[in-house]
Amino acid sequence: MASIVSRTRSFVPPKSFRTITESAPMRWTLTTIALGFLSLFLLMPLIAVFYEAFKKGVHLYLATFSDPYAIDAIRLTLTVTAISVPLNLLFGLAAAWAITKFTFRGKSLLVTVLDLPFAVSPVIAGLIFVLIFSTTHGWLAEPLKAWDLRIIFALPGIALATIFITLPFIARELIPVMQAQGRDEELAALTLGAGGWRTFFHVTLPNVKWGLFYGVILCNARAMGEFGAVAVVSGNIKGKTTTMPLYIETLYMEYQTVSAFSLATILSLLALATLLLKNFIEWRSAKSARH
């Protein structure tokens, strides 16, 4: 679900539906195609998830959540998210700040590398971490064994993979906002005697808060829903290294359809909540832009 990475936030809905460029049949055709695809690929699956989850009654639906493995999976997903989102927040702010406010050697490289997680298949991303951190054949196998550290098939590996996959989300949202804002307000704060932190918290941050918030919820949704990279590094040990998406797959493979879909409703609700929040943020930031 978390692949809804909207890059075009500046879409302004037209004031009226009367247009002079396209004829009515053309408009109808295009609209029908768009809505048809939307229902087929987004709405139908969403309905299917809830239908399958509740097919055999609310009782069975709720039973899923008393399964200790399901609870462990939810807990692990929340832990991983709690680790990766704040770290990405920090990285995203630092990267967006550096890219928009300074000129430095390697800046364009940073901008390019920032998109790498979008370009690389999540499976490859997972494999890279295995290659580095595996205790049997990884590059760092010896020191890891010596220190008795487990990264692959454990929480650190899952967190690393999730951080990697969600790396661009916050920075990508912040860069255009910060670019549009320029440096003048910060320089003004500087001439008025404000220090760096005061300027950051009272001038910079309030100006980018909606972009930041938007990046965080997207990052959060992706962190919770990531499957491919996590599947490679987790080892899928039930009750230990199984995250929610992994457990959903396991349940489905074991023909426990109701449980699988019941757990899937949580991720679907997360998706819906993310979309709602996203709309709320767009509405708010449009309002504050008018301000």
Place this chain on the structure above:
Amino acid sequence: MSIQATHISKTFGDYRALQNVSLTVPDGRLVSLLGPSGSGKTTLLRILAGLEYPDPDALGRVLFHGEDVTDLAPGKRGVGFVFQHYALFRHMTVEKNISFGLRSLPRSKRPSHDEIRKRVNNLLELVQLDGLNARYPSELSGGQRQRVALARALAVEPRVLLLDEPFGALDAKVRKDLRRWLRTFQEEIKITTIFVTHDQEEALELADEVVVMNNARIEQVGSPQEVYDNPKSPFVIEFLGNVNRFRAGDSNHPPPEAGVLYVRPHDVEIQPSGTTPHQHAIAAKVLHIFSAGNFARVALERIGTHEHFEAEVPRERLRELALEQGHTVAATFRHIRLFEKNGFSEDTNLLAP
């Protein structure tokens, strides 16, 4: 407080923004940095404010009242800076904007809440925006935003006020009003003020002293009258107001290294061509008459050389002459300046008929 900048150079990559510029501004003056875009005027202002540093390898220093502030952070220099687009904090009210500097002071120096509120109200009164405390910048007009930016800069009681294109983003009417207002305002509070502009009219009307800049250098410094009446270079005469250019000497046989003659449009007098002309009058054809305003502008073409020039003629005089497009007239010049290699000279006999 006096400001002194010595041997300031600034390069951005390969681009030379300032080249060994020195400037002294006496205490309490209102000085304008005037020049076209790319002349280095804004860079100089930002260096004075501490928002840019002069090239480290050069000898550039900035002194405020004799004290070296070159390495001081902008917040510690005691400058009030007004940005071209105001740079108001958009998520803060007018009151919060103005009090920002006071609220940023270390706790020991920070005034009490009531004191801050009083200062804000005084400043709002000073800039004639009383009662707008709770507004957001987006709810203000351009002229009001400009004055809020000014009040915000003044709140920290700066020793120097620096304004970057202060009227650039305003429409013509507001610009004129605000210009006059700033003039009286500065006379009242007597703070050393430097503003950047590319508008010569603004610089001449507002400033005690005009610093004309071009190509990363200062071309001339002087009172508005001085720079207008005694320009030291072709750039200055051409940048300050309209001017006509003529080649010196006989157009068919120009003397070697002939200079350029400059005549202001208001120094051009038009006579009907039939009358006994002045001995140096030149014959010209009327190309066009622009007759809006007190003075009509008459576009002329010198017969023989096809040089185009312009005359400013009072409306009554225009009626007397009954000029029309295509007429041939005799033009005489009240004041001519010749620019040669070694500078300007004044001679009315230079324009061979």
